[in-house]
Amino acid sequence: xxxxxxxxxxxxxxxxxxxxxxxxxxxxxxxxxxxxxxxxxxxxxxxxxxxxxxxxxxxxxxxxxxxxxxxxxxxxxxxxxxxxxxxxxxxxxxxxxxxxxxxxxxxxxxxxxxxxxxxxxxxxxxxxxxxxxxxxxxxxxxxxxxxxxxxxxxxxxxxxxxxxxxxxxxxxxxx
Numbered sequence: 001x002x003x004x005x006x007x008x009x010x011x012x013x014x015x016x017x018x019x020x021x022x023x024x025x026x027x028x029x030x031x032x033x034x035x036x037x038x039x040x041x042x043x044x045x046x047x048x049x050x051x052x053x054x055x056x057x058x059x060x061x062x063x064x065x066x067x068x069x070x071x072x073x074x075x076x077x078x079x080x081x082x083x084x085x086x087x088x089x090x091x092x093x094x095x096x097x098x099x100x101x102x103x104x105x106x107x108x109x110x111x112x113x114x115x116x117x118x119x120x121x122x123x124x125x126x127x128x129x130x131x132x133x134x135x136x137x138x139x140x141x142x143x144x145x146x147x148x149x150x151x152x153x154x155x156x157x158x159x160x161x162x163x164x165x166x167x168x169x170x171x172x173x174x175x
Contacts, residue, residue, distance in 0.1 A: 004170040006032040037065045040145040058119035075107045092129035110138035120148040124155025
């Protein structure tokens with residue numbers, strides 16, 4: 001089974017000219033979902049990961065499953081204002097403005113080895129901010145795993161320039 005076949009492509013969503021890669025069809029497939037979770041973590045199996053950090057929102061689904069499989073903790077990387085306690089945050093640039101991601105101040109302990117997980121990497125802005133956030137909290141990012149890579153948008157290269165090992169399960173050119 002090729003898990004790429006389980007990802008639905010929706011043209012012109014959420015706006016004309018965009019080819020939306022919908023992973024919900026992959027998550028609905030028991031064997032496909034299990035294989036995806038296994039493959040996201042496989043290259044990092046010997047790296048003594050202490051926590052998984054999932055980027056809101058689909059990174060929560062994937063990261064939670066990986067954390068469960070490895071019997072380790074899960075850190076929620078959320079958009080600003082969504083966490084109920086004291087946080088640290090990192091601001092990052094968008095095409096037209098800025099955004100912020102944050103974690104609770106006690107989510108990452110100094111020396112934690114963190115694997116960052118999300119469903120898709122495009123420009124890498126959010127993922128790069130997540131890396132910086134973990135580093136600011138005293139953690140070490142051992143890698144970042146994504147189901148989908150849109151290589152023409154440069155996100156993977158951006159993370160690799162930050163010294164991050166990147167794992168992607170499939171790519172879609174020209175998106």
